[in-house]
Amino acid sequence: MTDPLSEYEVPSVPAGTTGVAWLRATVVRFSEGETHRRRRALTEDLLAKLDVTPQGRPVDAIAAALGLPADGVDAIAASYQPHLPITADADAAVERLVALCGTRDEVTAAKIALLVQSCATDAFIEHLRAGRLDPPVPVTRRVTPEGERIEVDLTGAPFGRGRHACPGRELAHRFAPSFRELHDGFLLLPNAWDHASAAALVQAGFPAVGTTSLGVAASFGIPDAEGMTRPETVALACRLRHLPCHVSVDVEMGFSSDPAAVGDLVASLGVAGVNLEDGAEDPVERAEFVRAVKERAPDVFLNARIDTHWLHRDEKSTKDRALRYLDAGADGIFVPGLTGIEAFTNAVPAPVNVLHSGELTLDQLWERGVRRVSTGSLLFRTALKAAVDAALAVRGGAPVPPAFGYAETDALSS
Numbered sequence: 001m002t003d004p005l006s007e008y009e010v011p012s013v014p015a016g017t018t019g020v021a022w023l024r025a026t027v028v029r030f031s032e033g034e035t036h037r038r039r040r041a042l043t044e045d046l047l048a049k050l051d052v053t054p055q056g057r058p059v060d061a062i063a064a065a066l067g068l069p070a071d072g073v074d075a076i077a078a079s080y081q082p083h084l085p086i087t088a089d090a091d092a093a094v095e096r097l098v099a100l101c102g103t104r105d106e107v108t109a110a111k112i113a114l115l116v117q118s119c120a121t122d123a124f125i126e127h128l129r130a131g132r133l134d135p136p137v138p139v140t141r142r143v144t145p146e147g148e149r150i151e152v153d154l155t156g157a158p159f160g161r162g163r164h165a166c167p168g169r170e171l172a173h174r175f176a177p178s179f180r181e182l183h184d185g186f187l188l189l190p191n192a193w194d195h196a197s198a199a200a201l202v203q204a205g206f207p208a209v210g211t212t213s214l215g216v217a218a219s220f221g222i223p224d225a226e227g228m229t230r231p232e233t234v235a236l237a238c239r240l241r242h243l244p245c246h247v248s249v250d251v252e253m254g255f256s257s258d259p260a261a262v263g264d265l266v267a268s269l270g271v272a273g274v275n276l277e278d279g280a281e282d283p284v285e286r287a288e289f290v291r292a293v294k295e296r297a298p299d300v301f302l303n304a305r306i307d308t309h310w311l312h313r314d315e316k317s318t319k320d321r322a323l324r325y326l327d328a329g330a331d332g333i334f335v336p337g338l339t340g341i342e343a344f345t346n347a348v349p350a351p352v353n354v355l356h357s358g359e360l361t362l363d364q365l366w367e368r369g370v371r372r373v374s375t376g377s378l379l380f381r382t383a384l385k386a387a388v389d390a391a392l393a394v395r396g397g398a399p400v401p402p403a404f405g406y407a408e409t410d411a412l413s414s
């Protein structure tokens with residue numbers, strides 16, 4: 001399957017000596033081949049050296065780090081794409097920045113380009129706060145080998161893909177709402193089981209990923225919910241915490257009967273959140289685990305999972321358990337299999353997390369007060385089925401369902 005983002009070229013731009021025309025002709029964004037490789041390396045080098053304090057509007061913070069003013073950058077951004085008309089304000093703003101940089105060369109163009117491209121971060125943040133998954137930059141453009149200019153939809157690849165993929169993604173993410181703030185809107189949290197599945201979800205635009213204990217355990221041939229996957233869970237957390245997203249790790253019941261040890265474990269993971277199960281055990285004792293985690297890792301979003309509901313044991317105590325765990329410091333409450341959702345969300349003064357079941361749409365869950373929906377082991381089980389179906393299709397000579405390309409998969413590890 002052809003991937004226009006990776007395989008087709010960006011539209012070329014004519015040479016230009018001043019203003020926006022010069023900028024377009026001198027930046028990484030509208031170049032290909034050796035010129036693109038050289039400018040890309042220059043851009044990545046500039047980004048790596050940039051000491052940005054992620055406060056205020058991203059373009060202002062990046063301009064400050066570059067020692068430049070951000071005035072006029074919005075005007076340049078509105079004229080930047082080759083299909084847009086160039087305004088006098090945009091030309092003047094480019095010339096002001098060139099004069100301040102002191103030279104009209106590729107380094108200056110790269111600095112201005114960083115400012116211009118970073119303007120997309122405002123929309124990115126707005127989408128995250130609103131729980132929107134449609135791409136902030138909806139389309140980009142490519143030229144087919146036949147010379148036709150086409151628009152490429154960026155749904156599922158909000159930061160692009162291939163050699164022109166956004167090099168500013170990690171920087172943009174530093175301005176993103178915290179994991180806790182994402183619960184003020186509506187958070188769809190897909191659950192990964194290894195690095196590739198998490199990286200693919202991040203590539204698709206999810207600002208946060210969780211892990212699934214079943215997926216992690218089953219990947220290693222270990223039974224789930226038996227407290228036997230501590231090394232695998234810790235190793236996965238260490239891999240995922242470097243991704244440009246928030247990570248919440250399913251630590252089952254904490255892999256220890258000692259609350260302090262569970263607290264130390266959570267503090268050592270370096271992730272934004274954890275799920276801690278109560279296993280439908282004594283809520284007074286389980287609250288001690290919540291307390292110990294919050295004492296040792298106060299910044300980690302602790303989602304307390306109540307297991308009485310889906311195990312059909314002592315369902316009436318679910319609300320009391322929730323209030324007890326919140327009192328012990330929990331930040332959110334997760335009730336798999338929750339029924340009577342609205343009454344529960346009204347009674348619990350914290351973000352309530354449910355498992356996707358397909359019975360209600362995301363909009364209906366939002367209307368009932370749910371703030372976070374996770375997919376549990378669903379994606380892992382879907383992937384398993386897809387793999388077996390593909391093998392059977394090969395054996396039966398049937399068409400194989402669509403799959404990620406080699407380069408696309410390889411890029412997830414970089």
Ligand code: HEM
Pocket residue numbers: 005010028029030040043058113114115117118119120121122124136137140141154157158159160161163164165166167168169171172
């Ligand atoms: C710190 C902020 C940002 C900086 C410095 C930045 C920088 C850049 C640069 C220099 C490129 C051109 C790369 C190349 O052509 O090789 C680029 C491409 C791209 N950026 Fe960003 N960017 C930022 C934020 C964003 C945000 C928030 C989004 C949207 C979610 C975004 C979406 C894209 C896309 C889709 C492309 C690829 C366009 C294509 O392939 O045609 N960027 N970015």
